[in-house]
Amino acid sequence: xxxxxxxxxxxxxxxxxxxxxxxxxxxxxxxxxxxxxxxxxxxxxxxxxxxxxxxxxxxxxxxxxxxxxxxxxxxxxxxxxxxxxxxxxxxxxxxxxxxxxxxxxxxxxxxxxxxxxxxxxxxxxxxxxxxxxxxxxxxxxxxxxxxxxxxxxxxxxxxxxxxxxxxxxxxxxxxxxxxxxxxxxxxxxxxxxxxxxxxxxxxxxxxxxxxxxxxxxxxxxxxxxxxxxxxxxxxxxxxxxxxxxxxxxxxxxxxxxxxxxxxxxxxxxxxxxxxxxxxxxxxxxxxxxxxxxxxxxxxxxxxxxxxx
Amino acid sequence: xxxxxxxxxxxxxxxxxxxxxxxxxxxxxxxxxxxxxxxxxxxxxxxxxxxxxxxxxxxxxxxxxxxxxxxxxxxxxxxxxxxxxxxxxxxxxxxxxxxxxxxxxxxxxxxxxxxxxxxxxxxxxxxxxxxxxxxxxxxxxxxxxxxxxxxxxxxxxxxxxxxxxxxxxxxxxxxxxxxxxxxxxxxxxxxxxxxxxxxxxxxxxxxxxxxxxxxxxxxxxxxxxxxxxxxxxxxxxxxxxxxxxxxxxxxxxxxxxxxxxxxxxxxxxxxxxxx
Ligand SMILES: Nc1ncnc2c1ncn2[C@@H]1O[C@H](COP(=O)(O)OP(=O)(O)OP(=O)(O)O)[C@@H](O)[C@H]1O
Ligand SMILES: [Mg+2]
Numbered sequence: 001x002x003x004x005x006x007x008x009x010x011x012x013x014x015x016x017x018x019x020x021x022x023x024x025x026x027x028x029x030x031x032x033x034x035x036x037x038x039x040x041x042x043x044x045x046x047x048x049x050x051x052x053x054x055x056x057x058x059x060x061x062x063x064x065x066x067x068x069x070x071x072x073x074x075x076x077x078x079x080x081x082x083x084x085x086x087x088x089x090x091x092x093x094x095x096x097x098x099x100x101x102x103x104x105x106x107x108x109x110x111x112x113x114x115x116x117x118x119x120x121x122x123x124x125x126x127x128x129x130x131x132x133x134x135x136x137x138x139x140x141x142x143x144x145x146x147x148x149x150x151x152x153x154x155x156x157x158x159x160x161x162x163x164x165x166x167x168x169x170x171x172x173x174x175x176x177x178x179x180x181x182x183x184x185x186x187x188x189x190x191x192x193x194x195x196x197x198x199x200x201x202x203x204x205x206x207x208x209x210x211x212x213x214x215x216x217x218x219x220x221x222x223x224x225x226x227x228x229x230x231x232x233x234x235x236x237x238x239x240x241x242x243x244x245x246x247x248x249x250x251x252x253x254x255x256x257x258x259x260x261x262x263x264x265x266x267x268x269x270x271x272x273x274x275x276x277x278x279x280x281x282x283x284x285x286x287x288x289x290x291x292x293x294x295x296x297x298x299x300x301x302x303x304x305x306x307x308x
Numbered sequence: 309x310x311x312x313x314x315x316x317x318x319x320x321x322x323x324x325x326x327x328x329x330x331x332x333x334x335x336x337x338x339x340x341x342x343x344x345x346x347x348x349x350x351x352x353x354x355x356x357x358x359x360x361x362x363x364x365x366x367x368x369x370x371x372x373x374x375x376x377x378x379x380x381x382x383x384x385x386x387x388x389x390x391x392x393x394x395x396x397x398x399x400x401x402x403x404x405x406x407x408x409x410x411x412x413x414x415x416x417x418x419x420x421x422x423x424x425x426x427x428x429x430x431x432x433x434x435x436x437x438x439x440x441x442x443x444x445x446x447x448x449x450x451x452x453x454x455x456x457x458x459x460x461x462x463x464x465x466x467x468x469x470x471x472x473x474x475x476x477x478x479x480x481x482x483x484x485x486x487x488x489x490x491x492x493x494x495x496x497x498x499x500x501x502x503x504x505x506x507x508x509x510x511x512x513x514x515x516x517x518x519x520x521x522x523x524x525x526x527x528x529x530x531x532x533x534x535x536x537x538x539x540x541x542x543x544x545x546x547x548x549x550x551x552x553x554x555x556x557x558x559x560x561x562x563x564x565x566x567x568x569x570x571x572x573x574x575x576x577x578x579x580x581x582x583x
Contacts (some may be wrong), residue, residue, distance in 0.1 A: 092347075092419075
């Protein structure tokens with residue numbers, strides 16, 4: 001097995017007494033696509049900033065490309081592409097100039113940067129926005145430009161902090177497609193997301209993070225297998241009745257989870273459980289059988305929803 | 309690959325500095341020049357004309373009434389020749405302070421420009437040098453223009469006036485470096501207003517429009533501690549040709565100011581963006 005490109009052990013970041021990242025350990029192999037999944041405030045961005053060598057760890061160990069970011073910040077950053085959670089494009093420059101200027105920050109020759117900028121504008125499907133002002137681009141275009149910018153130094157590792165938050169479904173699919181291509185070319189991807197479908201689509205392996213700690217680790221399929229049943233039955237009885245009905249459902253399915261707006265019944269066969277419920281004389285307002293997702297894994301691990 | 313190998317061979321010794329400075333301030337400056345294309349040109353142009361208008365209005369208008377004035381070294385010069393170098397020093401100060409305070413404050417807090425720069429291989433010192441160099445370039449262009457005006461009006465009394473150009477750059481460097489350091493500690497626009505509160509009296513009282521000798525002794529001492537007084541004296545010495553060893557003190561004053569400013573700026577940029 002090739003040596004990992006990122007090794008974090010017992011990595012901790014404290015702001016005053018508050019541990020934003022509380023002793024997490026993980027490894028990322030070259031070419032792997034690794035995800036951090038967790039709710040708001042879990043410590044995803046803080047972890048990404050430490051991996052990106054722009055934030056100093058409080059304790060623990062961290063090696064990026066076999067270098068310690070405390071001593072080799074600039075060398076590490078020269079090998080990384082960073083897509084921060086909030087776009088920080090240079091609004092005083094035109095779209096393509098953003099790429100050229102950014103490439104020059106890495107000390108790359110002008111000719112190389114010019115050529116890559118053209119390729120990347122095409123890659124991001126922004127050829128007709130070359131001379132556009134950043135402020136005139138749509139949210140999805142800005143995001144694509146930010147990703148293109150992150151690729152200007154031909155990075156070995158791409159760090160993506162919520163790459164598709166705030167985008168419409170079509171824009172997300174375009175982005176996913178671009179990220180797939182990068183992965184095929186061997187770029188290591190590290191990404192954070194709230195969206196379990198995104199994690200399932202893009203990640204070979206992921207960790208579920210909550211309150212600065214890792215709750216579980218594995219491939220999306222393995223996590224679902226380990227922490228959830230094959231299917232989930234969702235029934236709604238109206239917000240005021242869910243709690244009360246749930247008591248009568250004891251013993252149905254493998255596990256029952258009550259959320260404010262619905263009840264989840266975990267089972268290998270959702271339809272069968274729905275029949276049981278109707279046999280009990282209960283008639284849900286709506287019902288739905290679906291496959292288990294990472295959302296269910298998260299709920300199981302933390303007792304809370306991923307998106308609150 | 310080769311980057312990493314080279315890194316390891318060079319060892320960790322100069323690392324503390326290498327983490328702060330990648331030797332690529334040029335790219336930050338180039339970015340600034342490109343961005344200037346889209347800025348408001350009236351601000352840039354008025355920056356040049358402001359001291360010229362002061363010179364015409366006061367040097368000739370007021371100069372008629374005042375006649376000649378004696379410099380620190382006892383030389384009698386026309387009022388125009390007396391205030392022209394002071395106005396040059398003031399415009400160097402104003403330009404450098406504007407670029408290094410308001411401009412930097414805005415980029416630091418509202419556009420996240422530096423955050424983006426510092427996630428590349430640039431270090432905080434590259435950013436500081438690049439931004440300051442840009443301010444100096446602008447200052448040098450203004451100063452050249454102003455010196456030409458002075459020459460045309462016959463206000464350069466000595467060939468030493470040519471040295472006023474590097475002197476302006478030195479002065480601007482000092483104010484820019486110091487201004488940037490102060491700005492990096494500022495959190496709100498209200499705090500930024502304090503900068504103007506300090507600048508205006510300094511402009512009026514630093515022997516700009518009349519010799520320092522009009523003040524009582526203790527006020528003179530206070531003024532002599534302020535940077536603008538050193539700037540005015542330095543410029544006046546060069547354009548009137550009345551120089552003595554005192555020039556070296558002025559130069560030293562600004563060198564110290566530059567170093568102190570850079571140390572604090574780098575420390576703060578590091579704390580703010582690489583915490
Ligand atoms: N500079 C800072 N100073 C103090 N606290 C901070 C700082 N940055 C982050 N935190 C705290 O650390 C915790 C984790 O923040 P972080 O941004 O890493 O979360 P996240 O998982 O990225 O959340 P989100 O999904 O909302 O982006 C939060 O409670 C946040 O308030
Ligand atoms: Mg975040």
